[in-house]
Amino acid sequence: MIGVLNVTPDSFSDGGRYVRRSDAVQHGIEMREQGADLVDIGGESTRPGAERVDADTEVSRVLPVIRELAAAGVPLSIDTTRASVAAAAIEAGAAVVNDVSGGLADPAMAKVVADAGCPWILMHWRGHSRQMQDLATYHDVVAEVRAELAQRVDQALAAGVRPDRLVIDPGLGFAKKAEHNWQLTQRLGELLTLGYPVLFAASRKSYLGALLAGPDGSPRPADQREAATIATSVLAVAAGAWGVRVHDVRGTVDALKVWAASGAPRLAGS
Template sequence: MTQIYYRPLVQGGLARPEGALPLCGGPLWFNQIEMITRSGIKVTGVEDLPEDWSRRLCRPRPALAGLSMERPTIMGILNTTPDSFSDGGRHDDLDAAIAHARAMLAAGADMIDVGGESTRPGAAYIDPEEEIRRTAPVIQALHDIGARISIDTRKADVGRAAYRAGATLINDVSGFTHDPALAEVAAATALPVCVMHMRGTPGDMHLAPSYDNALLDTYDELETRIAAVEALGIPRARILADPGIGFAKTVDHNLEILNRLSLFHGLGCPLLLGVSRKRFIGTVGQTETPTDRAAGSIAVALAGIAQGVQMLRVHDVAETAQALRLWQAVQAGAWVQPAP
């Protein structure tokens, strides 16, 4: 039997027609869908949407780590590493890391994602003890000032130490395949998690990635990982899904997924999009230096927000927050001036 996937053609603004369905219970809506199979795509009305897909696409997403999923949110990236592709070595000192996190919070970050192991293509494995040394003191300091903190790790020992230091979410680029005990940590502590799609490891994921259909293969594999994590005791209400742009994917794979990103709402989880400063941004945008890729990163981020993405993982928080404020004002057709 041919499997059919249903992608909402997401709309915004004030003129919601009768019969349109709310996307994830929020302000965006859709009255048309794409029926996608591995042999073609057909555009039709929401009357052809099966009930199970309707529930997954329309039901409100519960808050995660104290953050409402009814509006776009920003996760600021804090790499406490010497070798990350964009900012390695800039924040591997405790004082520098805390200062940068404070600046991102002041600029509009809703959460800080602390990572002590680079996951750039070709990156080397870091021992858990070293990763804990790089991350736990920073997390403790940020917890002490009331910040929401995500730990970006693949390892149970690191996740456990991060929880004790005050982390409120576990973000695993391996989709909890590298160290299955990390999901047990999340289940035991009731922490929400981000499950990302990736094939292979950071050390080899960039070596000739191949898909029959990048969009549908990624969807299927991510759905399988979410179901596996759910079976380990983490309910879907505490799962954030990330299609893993730039991880085991070529430029064309990334663009194919981004073009139909709203399909991933069918997973029934809020979506995180992490494209900030990535190599394909530089390739398509013709910008070699990662720190010069803010404009391209924001362009792709807003395209994701227009398809209903709930969280953006970014380096350039102030610029992204400004872009989001303008996007929201245009969608609403009005601006409410903040109180002085």
């Protein structure tokens, strides 16, 4: 279970809520107490259309929070596409790199991860936030995402990253339309055949808001998508996902406890 902690002013769901260091640290500790195995700290919004910030801004946002949470014993991952930010975050106490570009945005990332020996989450990605939705063109989204993730894995291994350090993520919402997200959900087992743990990250995303649109057709607001997020998380774990990345840790932990206690088997093919 990975808890989301964005220390940005413009992330799609919690932007601006945790800009103050004290608020971010308190929330990170709360998520750990609620059952998060990792707290994922991001200093740059990757929502569709977001403009990039420079590396110095990203570092200035995340490092003070990482240092305080690490000192408090909270296990941390850094959500970044930049090798320099990842290196600084690891030095400050982060234990995992969550790279939404799968190593494509910064060729130096592989060396940072290989040298650190830390886990690396490789997400499927086709371009930065400003233009990524223009790249959501697929013949068979699951087959193509699987093949592109396999390439990212091969490049990581060639750079010296150990295979047991890799996690893959289909990148829901990143160069994906709603129908692509649903197909990846339905056929998650095909990604598992790559032989690597799979992270599923649907939390509060726009395709859930569209699914829950009101009578006037307006999407459900991001902070009112928790039940749908929890449902996707249970479905993903039942299908064999290694983990889920969520904003609402407590609700998701509760739902997964119910699923585990029920004795329900994992889905066929997972």
